[in-house]
Amino acid sequence: MTREVDLQDGRAARAAAPAGATGSGVKSADRTIDVLELLAGAPRRLTLSEIHRALGVPKSSLYNLLQTLVARSWLETDDRNSTYAVGLRALRVGAAYLERDPIIEAAGPLLVQLRNDLNETVHLARLDGADIVYLASRESAHHLRSSSRIGRRLPAHATALGKVLLGSRTDDEVKALLPDDLPALTPETVQDFDTLLAELNQARRDGYSYEQGQNTPGLGCFAVAVPGRQPAVDSLSCSVPLIRLTEEHRSQIVSALVQAADELGHLTRRQSW
């Protein structure tokens, strides 16, 4: 018997939309998305029965659906119809989102320069509801093997990227945006609303946000919002292992981030959207 485990990997599970949130729309379309998002978040290939249990969709309906998606190469099955994973054709749509957005195109060279100047990992992210979504990143030379986080979601309140964007809104807007109970990713994650609001005020005053180990133990993170839209939706960040973080490094990072975000704002302001 195979051990029963969470099919969604730990972090993503909390940040992801309520999987069964299929309410009013076209049923098969909702399920198609359910399947794709489940497989995208799963740590390994899944069998029909596993998907059946995870989504609560009848096996026979699911069977037809999966066949359809495999026929379109949006899903792949390895040996003989045993396990399913995201397929090659699903690649294009995500890339299309990235290509259509001028800010992401413009961010590429800027991120490279930032990473080279600081020699730390830098990210571009966007606020979506209560989560931030990674849009682009460049890894520091230290760990090359780190897999790109593009498309991954993290609760905004647990990240510097999110805090600085929340800070661009009023306290009331923040209250309306975030869930009543703030999920914790680590023991350090702020779960108290007033503490969070204090952090946001700090970020508003400083012009940047900082966070330590609130989403990843041992990692500190600085972020500034990309100017241009009000309220801001995009932000740049730089993550540093706490062991390597000196006061000098800190001010270097912050000024480099502010400058890069400014430039990014200017580059995209006149763009036709």
Added chain:
Amino acid sequence: MTREVDLQDGRAARAAAPAGATGSGVKSADRTIDVLELLAGAPRRLTLSEIHRALGVPKSSLYNLLQTLVARSWLETDDRNSTYAVGLRALRVGAAYLERDPIIEAAGPLLVQLRNDLNETVHLARLDGADIVYLASRESAHHLRSSSRIGRRLPAHATALGKVLLGSRTDDEVKALLPDDLPALTPETVQDFDTLLAELNQARRDGYSYEQGQNTPGLGCFAVAVPGRQPAVDSLSCSVPLIRLTEEHRSQIVSALVQAADELGHLTRRQSW
């Protein structure tokens, strides 16, 4: 009146699957994919009516479908339900495909090194049917603005990436794989089957493929297959503007590509798949 144009951009239109290829599966799932692939390949945002005409789906059905996809953030509508584009949540699934594949993870640093050594644009691609699909690339320092081609498809016979992979198959297999009429992307594209087979033989002998302006005028391209699987499915390439292409550069590129492909093959051979 708006001028009526092709909704799919020139290249992608030919390489893409027959858009109406929805045959036997779950209808709404097929249509969901149709919509996503159409929007991903379109050069701009589309209205409901445009999608209706492009896919031949009844407007009322399409209306519900689009509403559902928007509600799930797989599509976005800008002002007020007027035009549609790929949404933020579609990002994750493509990224998931890339992350699950060890060869793509391993290719990252290798591509960076290749690009730095050659100072030219380098690509990793995979054969899928009669097309190649770009999986990863690093642009040369010369043109930073070039948008990533990840997920884009090109006819295999018109690219060095594809020719070297086709060369890893027998002539009969190639005949079975490719369509009867080879589409041309430029006046230079091989359309004659015997000429193509001769090119494949050349590639088999040399261990790499070369092509000039067959998919992009003024651009030459070298490619070698990543060893490990038989027949090969992945290949590495380097594109060079013809003006800049000397005999010395040529041999430097080929040997760097061969070495990188070998290394990539070794890195991934022992990986658990």
Added chain:
DNA sequence: CCTGTGTGTTCCTGTATGTGAACGCTGTTC
């Protein structure tokens, strides 16, 4: 060996879903 639990697959029916036609609306044209 036969039983039990797992898998993926097929079939048939009731109903949920797709759809054609009609609607309200805006902007353009004569």
Added chain:
DNA sequence: GAACAGCGTTCACATACAGGAACACACAGG
């Protein structure tokens, strides 16, 4: 100003799909 053509939206009916149950098969264990 009226007629037209385009747009997105609504609604009631009939079709095609979802889903329960039953199927074939593989494997593990008593």
